[in-house]
Amino acid sequence: MLRPYQIDLLEKARVEYRNGAKSPCIVLPCGGGKSVIVAEMAKSATAKGNRVLFLVHRRELVEQIKHTFEWWGVDMNLCDVMMVQTASRHITQIKPPKLVITDENHHSKATTYRKIYDAFPDAKRIGVTATPIRLDGSGLSDVNDALVIGVSAKWLIEHKFLAPYDYYAPAIADLSGIKTSHGEFETGSMEKILMKSAIYGDVISHYKKLVDSKQAICYCVSVAHSKAVAEAFCNAGIKAVHIDGTTPKNERDSIISAFRDGGITILCNVDLISEGFDVPDCECAILLRPTKSLTLYIQQSMRCMRYKDNKRAIIIDHVGNYARFGLPDADREWSLQGRPKSEKSRTENEVKVLQCPECFYTFEPPDNDEKICPCCNYVFxxxxxxxxxxxxxxxxxxxxxxxxxxxxxxxxxxxxxxxxxxxxxxxxxxxxxxxxxxxxx
Ligand SMILES: [Zn+2]
Structure with missing residues (x-):
């Protein structure tokens, strides 16, 4: 069943269409249930006998989406789920849809999407994302004509759809030497700094101190780095495994099910989430990959907030990502135009975050004079x-x-x-x- 705020969002989208929009984009935080919203749209379209084309950016997501849609009751005879690259190469073979749904449409170049959109000029379109912004900070005005903004991450936490969280940000290395390439930190350069052996000891001691023995997903900069982190945890007697897109399917399945059963404590990876893995929820995230991508930051830090059993999620950010973007649930203003240029390099005034010098707890301080660490009561x-x-x-x-x-x-x-x-x-x-x-x- 859809939740009330999801129904509101669908209604808002309908209003946009009535006001003449052809291609609105729904914005909802990670964990807000974007997939059931689009499933509902696909269901009501196919129920009226209309064809639907659903575009995803990774092959692994195709099967997952098909399962969700079938389970939700979408008539799959009338619905194609395709990878955007595949669709753009085989446009003539696609049966013309009445509705084109685009998942996470900030991922690829607008031209690939536009090629498909232009081929079906009579189709209505809808996009869906948690972060309507590209890596370079530009907005989606070239593919969407309205933003339909849903509830905020803070709201979802307040209303217990997402878990509240504790954020710790102990720095483990001087990252100032990391190079940038194409708007993102360069992998080789990140590896060089983050694979210094001294760092692993810090990662493990902070883990032990902050969340000892809790299950965690650890996000790394590369496969080599991820394997090294897993090994370091194992050497410390904590069962950790590395997993990536090239891990053979049966091995991958057994790793995932061992993680689900608690037989594995730490799952190390590079880009598990956008690779479309169906990862079991766990309450702790360890961020070891510095990024300039707000999307990546949000995905990796919010994954552990899927609300479960009243538990608090715990995020350990070793690479200062919070300082680039603010906390994961910081209120953000979205626009089709993206972030204004002046905001691209944030200053300390914009990121209103305080870090406790005693325990590394990181939080948005209240606007009063007395600032106290909510974790250890340190008085600033x-x-x-x-x-x-x-x-x-x-x-x-x-x-x-x-x-x-x-x-x-x-x-x-x-x-x-x-x-x-x-x-x-x-x-x-x-x-x-x-x-x-x-x-x-
Ligand atoms: Zn503290």
Missing amino acids: PKKSRNIEEKQDTELKKITSFLLDFSTPDDCKNMHDLQAYAKKRGYKSGWIYYQAKERGWL
Whole structure:
């Protein structure tokens, strides 16, 4: 059965169509039940004898979606579930749909989708995602004409559809040297820093201290890294296994079922979720992959919040992802235009997050004077001039790794250039030269 907020969302989408939209996009947090919403749309379309085309971005998702749809009562004789790449290559073989549903349509280039949309100009369309934004921060205005915004992650937590969570962010390495390529951190460069053996000891000791013996999914930067993390856990006597898209199916099935039964404690992977694995829920996530993708951050951190038995989810962020994006359930304003350019490199003012220096608990502080760690009751010093300055340098430490400009071209203003120069130890002459070249002086 649909939940009331899901029914509202469908109604809002109908209103958009009535107001002339052809291609709205539904926005709902991870765990809010996007798949049943689209299943309901597909069901009512096929019940009227209308054909439906459902586009996904990964092959592994096709079977999963088909199962969900069948279970929900969609007439599968009238519904094609296809990978977007396949559909765009075989457009002429597709029976013209009346409704095109696109899952997670921020994943691929707009051109691939548009090719399909243009082939069926009379079809209504609907998109669905938790994060209507591409890696470069651009919005979906080139494929959608309205956003239908559902309830927030905070709302889902308050109403017990998602578990409340505790967020700890003990840093384990200096990540400032990680390079960026095509808008995302570069794998080789992440590996180099995160595969230093000293780090594994820290990962394990924090795990033991914070969540000992609880099941966790550990998100890594590469297969080699993931295997090394699993090995480190095993060496510490904690049963951990690595799994990825190339793991043979029977082996994969037995790993997943052992994890479900509790025979495996830690599941290490690189991109399990978007690879379409049907992973059993567990209450703890260990983030070991720094990312610039809000989508990836949200998917990896919120997976453990699927509400179960009143348990709190626990997220251990070792790579400062919270500092780039805020906490997973931070209120975010979406627009078809994406994030304004000025927001792309966030500053400490925008990410309103406080980290306890004693226990690494990370939280959104209330807007009053007294700031106390909800985890260990550490009292943050009141603002006095001296301390303010001290806190300032602390914050700067965070921002300097937030603003990880990989080239001077990433700098948008003088302040950026100064930060860049400072981080790399460049002299003021360098700033002068760079600023002059950009016409800022
Ligand atoms: Zn604390």
